Amino acid sequence: MIVITLTKVPASLRGVLTKWYQEVQTGVYVGNVSAKVRDLVWKRICRDIGQGQATMVYNAKNEFGYQFRTTRNDYQVIDFDGVPLMKHLKQAPTARKRGFSDAAKRRMAQKMSKKVNKAVNATEVVELVAVDVETTGLDVTKDAIISIGAVKMGKTGKFEDFDVLVKTKLDVPEAITELTGISNHDLDSQGISLTSALEQLKQFVGDLPICGYNLRFDDEFLTTGFEKNAITELTNRRIDLLPVVKKTNQFLDNYRLMTTLSNYSIENPSPHHALSDARATLKLATKLIENGNLQI
Missing domain, CATH: 3.30.420.10 (Ribonuclease H-like superfamily/Ribonuclease H)
Structure with a gap:
């Protein structure tokens, strides 16, 4: 069985989840799908979650019999000798600012170049x-x-x-x-x-x-x-x-x-x-x- 909880997510994402899971309470979804579908749905959640948060609990072969994932930045999923635990963080980690090294700057420049080229190509008329x-x-x-x-x-x-x-x-x-x-x-x-x-x-x-x-x-x-x-x-x-x-x-x-x-x-x-x-x-x-x- 798989349980997913959502808070403050777009309504469109809630609608997507109802294709595979049953909403037993507002923001709480329960279902039983294959691991492949489970992972694909989680990717969709992470992509479309906006400013909301999501946590998923699912069956796993460990001592507790379950595993979980979360998008919350005030918690961290850790493995303690095979036992999944949720570690509460006093301070949410901040993303490391990129671009310090010359190599990072070159990568950023290449990405920007690709975006510009893509935008130019999108304006071209295709026969x-x-x-x-x-x-x-x-x-x-x-x-x-x-x-x-x-x-x-x-x-x-x-x-x-x-x-x-x-x-x-x-x-x-x-x-x-x-x-x-x-x-x-x-x-x-x-x-x-x-x-x-x-x-x-x-x-x-x-x-x-x-x-x-x-x-x-x-x-x-x-x-x-x-x-x-x-x-x-x-x-x-x-x-x-x-x-x-x-x-x-x-x-x-x-x-x-x-x-x-x-x-x-x-x-x-x-x-x-x-x-x-x-x-x-x-x-x-x-x-x-x-x-x-x-x-x-």
Whole structure:
């Protein structure tokens, strides 16, 4: 069993803990998770604790059967012949001021240089295209593309849109119509052939990198379309944002696009609409680049 106590911490951190622990009293959380999750949660606490304090007690193989950690600076966890003890400090230790030696000064200068370079790079406009497709279903061997949306950000920083409906001999299932808002009538009256749609997409994308969220799904349908219509496939660099988000945010409830966008405070007014999803995906890519989690 694991017990965590929190005082004066941000409300967001309390909300995070309720994913793994039960709050039995204000600021007191009890749970039973693996050592890996326990350590990851503790790292998250230390990172987001702000001006608050936290103490954790958990099972351990020692004489007492437990161990503890704390962020309090007026106590120190010590090991006395295998027995964990909390030592009360009369005076909290102060951080040693760095920069006395020439070596320390050089290290500080290097860190500052990296920060400046990162800030400069963050302001650079990255040329990128986000692509999204809507289909009649999930099976690439049986289903067909009914819509392609793409958004391009060029050197000027301005956005350009690409949005087409694609005709198909297949009937659009009612569930897909409810999800996307695309009906058979829409495709018949406004749709263009897949051949024309793919050729226009190639021209729109050019040689820019292509990003998407769970891009493998979209890429499979596009690749199949190129092959069936005897069109040269796209050779652009592909960037799937899903694994980047999974690596960066290990504590999301799930990794559906809507959940991820909400975590990054990105609005998507028309989910499951190819162009709207592409716009939101490009904004997500921009956020990841600004945060230093994605390099193009």
